[in-house]
Amino acid sequence: MKISINKKLLLSFISIILISLLITGITSTLMIDKRFNLYLLEEHKEKIENIKSMIHSAxxxxxxxxxxxxxxxxxxxxxxxxxxxxxxxxNNIIYTTGMYPHMGHQKNGHMMGPMMERMFKNMFQSYNEDIYPIIYDNKEIGKLTIGYFGTSNISKEAMSFKLTLYKSILISSFMAIIISALISILISRQLGIPIREITKASKAIKEGHLSIRTNIGTNIHEISELSSSINNLAHTLEKQEALRNRLTSDMAHEIRTPLTTIKSHIEAFMDGIWQPTPERLRDCYDEINRLHSLVENLEDINKLDKANYVLNKSYFRIDEELKRIVNSLIPQFNKKNIKLNLNSKVKTEVFMDRDKFKQIMYNLLSNAFKYSHENSIVNISCYTENEYLYIIVQDFGVGISKKDLPHIFEHLYRGDLSRTRSTGGSGIGLTITKNLVQAHGGTIEAKSDIVNGTVFSIKFLLKKIRTKVSDDAF
Incomplete structure (x- = not known):
């Protein structure tokens, strides 16, 4: 049978307390009893010696x-x-103190009746006698009989003290149990209530209620961290769900438009309304290419989810590779009359994945092309500073809003709908770019505003990309 954490903790605490008190009580009682009896025995011996001394003196x-x-x-x-x-x-009696249970008289002649004997026998557990020889001038002249009750003639005061001590231990133990039980209840509530709230939140997340958050005020570090982790998980899932829904909606819209165009053209051809002229066939071909591009974007998303990039590193001159990349893109940029400027004085040989480096640069320059105005400029700079290699891509086109800028590297994130829809972005290119840069041990940042355009900055530590440090893969 499963029980709540509150009951489990409470029962555990109380069990530990009871066992501890039981062990402590038994140990204390035995130690006190042993020590107290030893003290009484020593005191009893001292009193016997006093009696002997008085007798010898007389x-x-x-x-x-x-x-x-x-x-x-x-x-x-x-x-x-x-x-x-x-x-x-x-064996003739020379002296007796009287009040002796086994005697029928005292020195002064008073009788001690059976009632007095029963009273003494009931008052104490046992009556004991010790017999000692009376030695005088190295001769035995008589016998001394000393009677007492108990093992060491414990007095009423000593017995009262002993009982009071045991009573105080019992009362202290009872009070400790009550206080410990109250503290156990408090601790179990401090642990149990937050965990129940976190469990409730995790069940809600499992059922799809991603907007739920835990608001737990606790000074327990582990529970606070757990609560924060659950909130972060819910926030991430909620954001990913929103991004996926938005991507699905955008993809549906993007796919619907070319399919509708192709369908209307083919229906017109079949009905004889239009003739399949080269221009109209070109329109259908362009729409098919558009669909093909969307499918490739979906494949890129699948690759990113599987994280199956493997770096195949080799040595190459980074300045020469940048020149080849820029030269290959000039025809495309000429369509919008955009000038590509490469400013690189670096003649460094690097040990990187050449294809992945090309993909990084193509993704950044493709973004610059999409969002740059006609007759504008895109600058690419490459330089070294303080043991770092920097690559800067700057455009002067449509900037990124402050709201979207912190999220542009996130998986599936797309900014303004009209902006991304007009360029055909899928929200995956910059995420791939960031992951490829990080796979090479680098970092990438973006600065942008609506007026001045966007600047992407990539930074690599030279000692990591110049030698065979490690073949990273992710």
């Missing part, structure tokens, strides 16, 4: 008829709860 003063009362033996025995009997070698 005998020394008067061997024939010693006065034990004068030595304070009776008062001491009464004060310390001892029952003392002194006999001669013939």
């Amino acid at each position: 005998i020394k003063k008067n061997q024939v008829s010693p006065d034990f009362d004068k030595e304070g033996l009776t008062k001491y025995a009464v004060a310390e709860n001892y029952i003392i009997k002194i006999t001669d070698l013939n």
Whole structure:
């Protein structure tokens, strides 16, 4: 049977507390009891020696008829709860303190009846007697019998102290259990409630409610990190879902237009309304090319999702490669009368994937071509500075809005609909470009505004692209 984390934590805490208190209580009781009994035994021995000393002192003063009362033996025995009997070698009683259960009389002749004996027997667990020889001048002249109750003649005060100590341990343990239970409830709630909220949010995300967020106020680092991760996951999924929906909508619109054009042309040919002239066939061919381009974009998206780029590195001169790329694109840029300017004084041989480098530059220059005005300029600069190689692509065309600029490298992101739709962008080219740059250990940034156009800056660490450091793949 599964139980909630609150109950699990509470039961665990209480079990640990009870076991700890039980072990502590038993250990403390045994240690205190052992030490206390040892103390009482030592004290009992000391008292026995005091009694012997009094007896020897009385005998020394008067061997024939010693006065034990004068030595304070009776008062001491009464004060310390001892029952003392002194006999001669013939077992005749010479002295007794009285109150002796096994005697029928006291020195002063008072009788101790059965009621008194039962009272003493009930008051204490056991009655004990120790017999010691009385030695004087190296001769045994009698016997000393000392009676007491318990193992070491524990007094009422000592017993009361011992019981009070045990009682304090019991009360302390009870209070510790209550306080610990309250703290356990508080801790279990601090852990349980946030985890339940996070679990609830994750279930909602699983069911497609991507707008949900957890708002958990906790000072527990791990739970705070978990909550933040769930929120970031929901935000990323929500954004990706929106991008995919937008891409699907855009692709449907882009595909519908050429299909409608081709269909209308073919229907007109079939109905004899139009003749299949070269111009009209050219229109159909252009629309088919447009569909082909859209399919290639979808293939690029699939490649990016699978992340199956493998770098095939080789040595080549970067300035010569840039010249070849620019020369190959001049005819295309001439269609809009856009001038391509290459400014490169770098004659560095690099160790990179030549085809992937071409793809990086073609993607950036293709963007520059799409969004540049006719009769404008696109500048390409290549230079080294502080152990870095920089490649700059600058156009003076339609800039990127501040709202869209932070997202242009994101997967499937497309900016203004009219802007991207007019150029046929799919929101994948810059993502591929960024990944290829990073695969070579570089970084790419973009600066743009609506008035002055866009600048893309690529930066490579020279020591990483000049030698065979590693064959990175992703």
